[in-house]
Amino acid sequence: MHEMTSTRATLTEQQRETLEALAGEIRVRRPVVAFTGAGISTESGIPDYRGPNGLWKRVRPTTFREFLNDPEVRAAYWRRRRERYPQMVQVEPNAGHLALVRLQEAGLLSTIITQNIDGLHQRAGADPESVIELHGTVHEIRCLECDRRFPAAEFPLPEGDEEPVCPVCGGIVKEATISFGESLVADDLRRALEIARDCELMLVVGSSLQVNPAAKVPLIAAQQGAVLAIINREPTPLDPLADFVVQASAGAALSYVADLLTG
Numbered sequence: 001m002h003e004m005t006s007t008r009a010t011l012t013e014q015q016r017e018t019l020e021a022l023a024g025e026i027r028v029r030r031p032v033v034a035f036t037g038a039g040i041s042t043e044s045g046i047p048d049y050r051g052p053n054g055l056w057k058r059v060r061p062t063t064f065r066e067f068l069n070d071p072e073v074r075a076a077y078w079r080r081r082r083e084r085y086p087q088m089v090q091v092e093p094n095a096g097h098l099a100l101v102r103l104q105e106a107g108l109l110s111t112i113i114t115q116n117i118d119g120l121h122q123r124a125g126a127d128p129e130s131v132i133e134l135h136g137t138v139h140e141i142r143c144l145e146c147d148r149r150f151p152a153a154e155f156p157l158p159e160g161d162e163e164p165v166c167p168v169c170g171g172i173v174k175e176a177t178i179s180f181g182e183s184l185v186a187d188d189l190r191r192a193l194e195i196a197r198d199c200e201l202m203l204v205v206g207s208s209l210q211v212n213p214a215a216k217v218p219l220i221a222a223q224q225g226a227v228l229a230i231i232n233r234e235p236t237p238l239d240p241l242a243d244f245v246v247q248a249s250a251g252a253a254l255s256y257v258a259d260l261l262t263g
């Protein structure tokens, strides 16, 4: 399942030149902001949605409405979580996550706005206060009635097919992730858009930029005059607006940039 951790050898000479120019811009426009998606975590072994091996083609995601309305859907949802969450906890951050931490520790990167729900930026050592998880996190359980949140480690699931409920109000609970058809946490989106408006350089890594409203974040940054850099294996709809586009592995490209700036 794991992809090989990428090395400098996987970058072409032209990609290295583009990344060297990008490193120069990061030095000038520090602290920059990162906007990450599922692609930064594929090298840790978590499949993305829309890449060539993406989950999108295999599993239809549960919508928020189905979850709310159908106890059978909820039972299947918790069965999947019982199976998959223990593996999710074991997943390790990769070279891409670690390179962003190196940039952050050097004062070159401030906020990491992520669509990922895997918590790997924080696991890699990113300052938790600096990470905005636009689509929530699998590492918390949220009550849909009273909105309380519980760390997953302190929320053991009942045995068998019994449905978990909020220990405080008895309401329906769910992973603290944003399902299809569910609104983002307004405050997270507001903060992300504010940061996008103010930043001088936004570094997009591993996102197809097809999921809205999240994809508005780099769009707004570019429209406000920020330098836009996109590191993604496939083309994205914002490539025409970007100052730097590198179609390469996130681990290799970010490690190269971090080596140039902090090595």
Ligand code: NAD
Binding pocket: 036, 037, 038, 039, 040, 041, 042, 043, 046, 047, 048, 049, 050, 051, 052, 054, 115, 116, 117, 118, 119, 135, 205, 206, 207, 208, 209, 210, 211, 231, 232, 233, 234, 248, 249, 250, 251
């Ligand atoms: P996406 O699946 O739509 O797109 C991922 C992009 O990353 C693709 O264009 C792919 O070509 C590229 N990519 C894959 N591996 C890469 C690598 N190693 N280096 C560089 N690029 C790589 O992902 P998205 O834009 O984040 O949107 C998907 C939605 O699914 C998000 O809302 C996210 O919450 C959710 N999701 C999250 C995870 C996770 O937390 N790790 C995993 C799957 C899906």
